[in-house]
Amino acid sequence: MKPNDSRIATIEVLYFARLREVFGRASERVELPAEVKDVAGLGAWLRSRGEPWERELAPGKPVRIAVNQDMATAATTIGDGDEVAFFPPVTGG
Amino acid sequence: MPVRVQTADFDAGVEMAAMRRGNPRIGAIASFVGVVRDLNDGAVVADMTLEHYPGMTEKALEKIVEEARARWDLYDALVIHRVGTLKPTDQIVLVVVTSAHRGEAFQACEFLMDYLKTRAPFWKKEKTPDGGRWVDARTADDAAADRWS
Numbered sequence: 705m706k707p708n709d710s711r712i713a714t715i716e717v718l719y720f721a722r723l724r725e726v727f728g729r730a731s732e733r734v735e736l737p738a739e740v741k742d743v744a745g746l747g748a749w750l751r752s753r754g755e756p757w758e759r760e761l762a763p764g765k766p767v768r769i770a771v772n773q774d775m776a777t778a779a780t781t782i783g784d785g786d787e788v789a790f791f792p793p794v795t796g797g
Numbered sequence: 798m799p800v801r802v803q804t805a806d807f808d809a810g811v812e813m814a815a816m817r818r819g820n821p822r823i824g825a826i827a828s829f830v831g832v833v834r835d836l837n838d839g840a841v842v843a844d845m846t847l848e849h850y851p852g853m854t855e856k857a858l859e860k861i862v863e864e865a866r867a868r869w870d871l872y873d874a875l876v877i878h879r880v881g882t883l884k885p886t887d888q889i890v891l892v893v894v895t896s897a898h899r900g901e902a903f904q905a906c907e908f909l910m911d912y913l914k915t916r917a918p919f920w921k922k923e924k925t926p927d928g929g930r931w932v933d934a935r936t937a938d939d940a941a942a943d944r945w946s
Contacts, residue, residue: 718850720848720850720918720920721848721920721922721931722920722931766934770850770853770918773850773852773853773856773857774853774856775916789850789853789918791850791918791920792920792931792934793933793934794914794915794916794917794918794919794920794934795914795919795920795921795931795932795933795934796847796849796878796890796913796914796917796918796919796920796921797831797878797889797890797910797913797914797917797919797938
């Protein structure tokens with residue numbers, strides 16, 4: 705697809721707490737590659753960018769993910785305009 | 798509003814008085830206040846900073862309150878959680894539940910805290926003599942929340 709093609713799906717990716725610090729950003733706008741359809745796919749694509757994503761989002765790491773502010777699983781689908789957040793297990797209270 | 802996320806301190810007495818006012822059917826008010834300690838995991842804590850996920854936090858807390866209302870016969874429930882930098886002895890969180898009888902109030906209050914600790918997107922970073930460190934989630938908190946499922 706052309707870069708200015710309006711059909712390109714973009715999402716907002718948010719990072720919190722330790723992940724925000726490690727990635728050096730609180731958020732980023734991501735153009736979704738066509739093959740990314742769900743949370744598992746997004747995680748794999750982010751890891752493919754190399755470190756520190758590869759290390760921090762490796763399978764088995766205690767990372768929680770929310771899609772549009774609801775807790776998600778690896779199978780939760782992702783589409784244009786979605787807000788996807790990555791964060792460590794919560795420690796409030 | 799049953800859920801508030803704020804930097805300001807709260808007054809549990811004022812909140813409880815407001816909740817029982819005008820409802821002569823309330824027979825029990827249970828409350829919990831979480832407080833910052835000066836010692837955690839063997840290190841002296843100078844202060845801690847609470848970060849959260851604006852939007853999702855309120856949504857998650859409201860969902861937890863709804864869940865409590867579905868499980869117990871409650872008149873009202875309130876959750877206030879502070880964010881920002883807090884010092885030892887500062888209040889962090891307030892949960893208040895009103896009902897006709899104490900049993901439901903006690904249980905709902907404990908349930909709200911257990912679920913809040915494992916499901917609401919807050920994160921604590923402590924300042925210790927060795928620098929800042931993010932607090933790790935505790936498996937004991939997961940076990941406490943699992944009791945209710």
